Amino acid sequence: MVDLFELLIGKEGDADYKKKPVIIQGITGKFGSFHTQQMLAYGTNIVAGVTPGKGGQKFEQTPIYNTVKEAVDATGAKISVVFVPAKFFLEAAIDALEAGIKLLIAIPEHVPIRDSMKTIELAKKKDAIVIGPNTPGIIIPGVMKIGIMPASPFKPGRIAVLSRSGTLMYEVSYNLSLANFGQSVCLGIGGDPINGTPVIEAFDRIRNGANIDGVVVVGEIGGDAEEMLAQHIIDTKFDKPVVAYIAGRAAPKEKRMGHAGAIIYGNYGSSESKVSMYAKANVPVAKRPAEVAMLLAGKLDIKGRIK
Amino acid sequence: MRLLEYQAKTLFAEYGIPIPKGLTSTEIEQGRKDAAVLGFPFVIKAQMAVGGRGKAGAIQKCQNADEFELKYPEIMQKVVKGEKTKAILLEKMADIKKELYLSLFLNRGKRCYTIIASADGGVEIESVKNQIIREVGLGDVDAKTAEEVAHTMGLKDKSAADFVDILQKLSKITTEKEAELAEINPLAILGDGSVVALDGKVIIDDNAMFRHDELRRFQEVSDLEERAEKSGFSLVELEGNIAVVGNGAGLVMSSLDMLSDHGGKPACFLDVGGGATTDTVYEALTLISKMKKVKGILVNLYGGIVKTTTVATAFIKAYEDKVLDVPVFARMSGAEADKSKEMLKGSRTKMFDTVEEAINAAVMEVNKIG
Numbered sequence: 001m002v003d004l005f006e007l008l009i010g011k012e013g014d015a016d017y018k019k020k021p022v023i024i025q026g027i028t029g030k031f032g033s034f035h036t037q038q039m040l041a042y043g044t045n046i047v048a049g050v051t052p053g054k055g056g057q058k059f060e061q062t063p064i065y066n067t068v069k070e071a072v073d074a075t076g077a078k079i080s081v082v083f084v085p086a087k088f089f090l091e092a093a094i095d096a097l098e099a100g101i102k103l104l105i106a107i108p109e110h111v112p113i114r115d116s117m118k119t120i121e122l123a124k125k126k127d128a129i130v131i132g133p134n135t136p137g138i139i140i141p142g143v144m145k146i147g148i149m150p151a152s153p154f155k156p157g158r159i160a161v162l163s164r165s166g167t168l169m170y171e172v173s174y175n176l177s178l179a180n181f182g183q184s185v186c187l188g189i190g191g192d193p194i195n196g197t198p199v200i201e202a203f204d205r206i207r208n209g210a211n212i213d214g215v216v217v218v219g220e221i222g223g224d225a226e227e228m229l230a231q232h233i234i235d236t237k238f239d240k241p242v243v244a245y246i247a248g249r250a251a252p253k254e255k256r257m258g259h260a261g262a263i264i265y266g267n268y269g270s271s272e273s274k275v276s277m278y279a280k281a282n283v284p285v286a287k288r289p290a291e292v293a294m295l296l297a298g299k300l301d302i303k304g305r306i307k
Numbered sequence: 308m309r310l311l312e313y314q315a316k317t318l319f320a321e322y323g324i325p326i327p328k329g330l331t332s333t334e335i336e337q338g339r340k341d342a343a344v345l346g347f348p349f350v351i352k353a354q355m356a357v358g359g360r361g362k363a364g365a366i367q368k369c370q371n372a373d374e375f376e377l378k379y380p381e382i383m384q385k386v387v388k389g390e391k392t393k394a395i396l397l398e399k400m401a402d403i404k405k406e407l408y409l410s411l412f413l414n415r416g417k418r419c420y421t422i423i424a425s426a427d428g429g430v431e432i433e434s435v436k437n438q439i440i441r442e443v444g445l446g447d448v449d450a451k452t453a454e455e456v457a458h459t460m461g462l463k464d465k466s467a468a469d470f471v472d473i474l475q476k477l478s479k480i481t482t483e484k485e486a487e488l489a490e491i492n493p494l495a496i497l498g499d500g501s502v503v504a505l506d507g508k509v510i511i512d513d514n515a516m517f518r519h520d521e522l523r524r525f526q527e528v529s530d531l532e533e534r535a536e537k538s539g540f541s542l543v544e545l546e547g548n549i550a551v552v553g554n555g556a557g558l559v560m561s562s563l564d565m566l567s568d569h570g571g572k573p574a575c576f577l578d579v580g581g582g583a584t585t586d587t588v589y590e591a592l593t594l595i596s597k598m599k600k601v602k603g604i605l606v607n608l609y610g611g612i613v614k615t616t617t618v619a620t621a622f623i624k625a626y627e628d629k630v631l632d633v634p635v636f637a638r639m640s641g642a643e644a645d646k647s648k649e650m651l652k653g654s655r656t657k658m659f660d661t662v663e664e665a666i667n668a669a670v671m672e673v674n675k676i677g
Contacts, residue, residue: 087517112515113413114485117445120418165557167609174640191556193415193487220557223415247560250567251576252389254309254357258541258556258578260514261415266433288565288663 002127004205005185007078007103009143018143021047021077023068023101025084025092027059031107032083035148036062039081042151044144047075050095068092068099078102081137081146089133090115097126105146106132106196110260116194123196129205130196134259135188136166147188157182158304159296160206162199163218164189164225165259168247171289172218179293180302184211189225191259199225200232207238213304214241216292217283221248222262222269230277241299241306244278245286246271308511311354313396314525315507318484322476324491325469325503329398338379341397347371353382354394358431363387368400389546393527401503406493407460407470408435411446411477413487420446420481422474426460429493448478462496469502470494484522485515531597538590539580547572549673550595553607554583562607562662571670574601583608588621589630596630603673606637607662615639619647622656631655636669638662 010017022039026032027049036059040046048071049059055066065071068080080101084092086108096104097119104123111133123130131138137147142156149166153174159181163169166188173186187202189195197205199217206212219226226246233242249271251257253264264270275285286292301307310318313331320326330341331354342349353365360366365385369375385392408428414421422441423432439459441452453471462470473494481489490508497503511522528536535542541556551566551573553559559578566573575598579587588606595601608618618639625631635656639647648658659665 086514110514112485112518113487113512114445114482114515117418121445163557165555165560167553167555168557168561170609171558171561193413194418198416198418218557220560225416228416245561247557247564250564250573251560252543252545255543256513256541257543257560257576260512262556262560266431287568289561290661290663 002102002129004103004129005209007129008138008140016045019045020079020144021045021075022146023048023050023071023075023077023080024062025050025068025080025082025096027051027062027064027083028054029083033059035083038151039145042145044146047077068096068101072099072101079105079146081105081107083107086110086112086133090118093119093130094122097122097128102128104128104130104196105137106130106135106190107137107148109134109191111192113192113194116192116196120194120196131187132190132192132196134192135190136169138185138187139183140185141183149186149188153177154186155182157184158211158213159183159216160209160212160214161186161216161218162189162202162206163187164191164199164220164261165218165247166191168218168245168289172216172245172292175290175293176216176296179297181293181296181300184209191220191261193223193261200229203229203232212240214243214296214300216296217242217244219244219246219274220259220262221246221251221257221264221271222259224268224273226274227277230274230281230283233281233283241296242281242283243286243292243295243299244283245289245292246274308513308516308522308526309356310507310509310511310525311356311393312352312507313354313394315509316504318480318509319504319507322480324473324476325501326507327399327401327503327505329396331394331396333394335379335383338395338397339375342372342375345397345399347375348400350398350400351375351378351382352396352398353385353387353392354396355385355387355390355392357388357390360387365392401495401505402498403493403495403505404498405496407496407502408432408492409474409477409494410488410490410492411443411448411481411486412490414442417442419444422448422452422456424456424460424474426462432490432492443478446478446481448475450475465500466496466502473502473504480509484509484519485512486510487512531594535577535594538587540587540591540594541576541578542594543576544598545573545575547574548600548602549669550574550577550598550601550604551607552577552579552591552595552604554579554609558607558609562605562666565662566605566666566670569666569670571605571666571673574598583618585617585621585624588618589625592621592625593630596632601633603633603669604635605665605669606635606639607665608637608639614643615647616643616650619650619656622651623654626654626656634672636665636672638665
């Protein structure tokens with residue numbers, strides 16, 4: 001299995017340690033160009049953009065290529081962030097994975113489920129990681145951000161945040177930062193029913209990270225990702241503090257609440273089902289985003305020692 | 308998009324899955340003509356996107372014209388779990404020997420399609436016993452798999468052959484129409500051993516609709532929802548009187564939860580999308596102004612990259628244009644919050660530092676108005 005942190009920051013002593021090259025697919029679009037500037041300002045090492053038909057041009061200082069293959073050949077990048085419209089996502093994802101991209105951050109919302117499933121199948125064959133679709137991306141505060149999150153809520157530290165919602169990832173991280181719980185990594189799972197990296201897999205990818213004292217999991221109604229994670233925490237005897245939040249307990253059944261994945265059928269996907277499984281795994285669930293930091297403070301002192 | 312029973316059955320018929328003879332109407336005049344064509348007795352079935360119709364009396368047998376005159380209007384008026392009857396399906400009764408369950412659904416945890424079949428159907432899926440579960444990747448079901456499922460269910464002869472055919476056709480619908488769920492419950496074995504779909508539930512992936520113009524005929528959205536969709540918003544109308552607006556589905560859900568915890572009643576869920584601009588917020592306020600029940604608006608925006616002054620400008624404009632005539636309780640974090648507060652001084656938009664404070668004020672004031 002490829003290691004997420006190795007892909008993101010590399011090993012100490014690497015020439016490009018904490019400066020891993022990143023490609024932006026859809027760099028000339030309104031959304032892509034804006035966020036490219038934001039990422040560059042944060043220190044992310046963006047080395048190339050891809051926009052079919054605009055190869056040879058430049059976006060500010062960054063060279064543009066027609067295909068990911070050309071961009072990879074020229075730069076050796078293994079990370080790509082996709083900003084193309086949902087309709088064209090599958091094509092862009094295939095282009096990236098076939099070119100040897102090992103970490104694909106899929107930003108677009110409204111990607112059809114079949115296209116996500118096909119992307120995931122191909123990624124498995126290529127031993128690559130897909131984050132998203134419908135994700136804000138990943139940030140390692142103080143080091144790099146690859147995605148669309150604002151920089152201000154995040155602060156370097158030792159808490160990992162996994163979130164099915166973008167704005168709640170910002171909101172919860174902001175509250176953690178205020179309480180002096182900085183973050184080692186914040187990863188957006190995505191709001192779709194099918195995720196390139198589901199919650200449980202994201203958890204396994206970060207659990208053994210060197211800089212992690214605790215984990216915050218921001219979930220929402222729909223599916224059974226939280227239930228599966230709770231069982232997994234029990235089965236694998238994970239012994240660091242985990243605190244959760246679940247949005248949508250006031251949502252009506254069988255109504256899609258903004259995210260394609262946020263929908264309850266019967267008891268499947270309900271907040272009650274998730275809270276009761278988390279209780280079995282000794283994971284407290286905050287009633288509101290601001291409470292997450294308080295619950296974490298009940299488990300960890302500010303030096304990161306378990307109370 | 309969840310198809311109504313008669314719409315799902317239209318798809319079934321197009322793919323060659325047997326269904327009982329039936330006719331759909333929305334007015335009793337047409338219903339009478341349909342009744343004459345079908346002949347008594349038949350079943351009157353409310354068409355609504357919700358389960359549990361039978362128990363709620365939204366499906367009833369009809370023996371003669373007198374009963375028809377009573378039951379048709381009664382069922383047309385039914386509301387089950389907040390869902391109104393959208394149309395009425397009159398359907399010939401079948402000579403049922405046994406009820407089966409069959410579905411193909413998107414298994415989110417395993418990230419594949421799953422067949423669920425049972426020889427004990429006719430009840431809600433949670434209560435279906437002896438479930439046979441098979442994972443089938445992207446949803447394609449070959450003859451061998453279908454035969455194995457039929458065999459495990461204990462089906463024989465014509466029933467087994469019919470079932471295999473139906474399962475493969477249901478798989479075709481799932482993959483070609485990009486369904487998240489295609490369910491037949493009950494799937495009935497009749498007296499002569501043949502198999503017929505007595506009900507149908509199909510949910511199409513909304514995000515794939517751009518590839519399926521042929522399914523647009525089934526789409527039914529309210530004017531408000533259509534306008535919201537055009538602006539790239541998500542809107543869910545609810546029963547209460549405080550509209551809830553924010554950027555990002557999770558944040559709006561979380562605001563809805565907290566509002567309910569504090570005794571407030573949400574009138575709608577409105578997600579204006581990840582970013583927020585003067586135009587999107589103005590358009591959101593315009594949409595909400597069309598909902599007569601709204602007595603106040605709770606706004607929860609996570610600023611981040613967006614400047615709060617951009618959003619404040621939208622409120623001011625909405626009051627100036629007389630789009631808004633209800634109070635707004637807003638929490639906006641992010642850049643230039645102080646300047647926004649200054650801009651909104653004296654207007655009916657109150658700014659708060661935390662969403663909890665905004666909710667408290669909203670609930671108090673709206674309850675006061677009554």
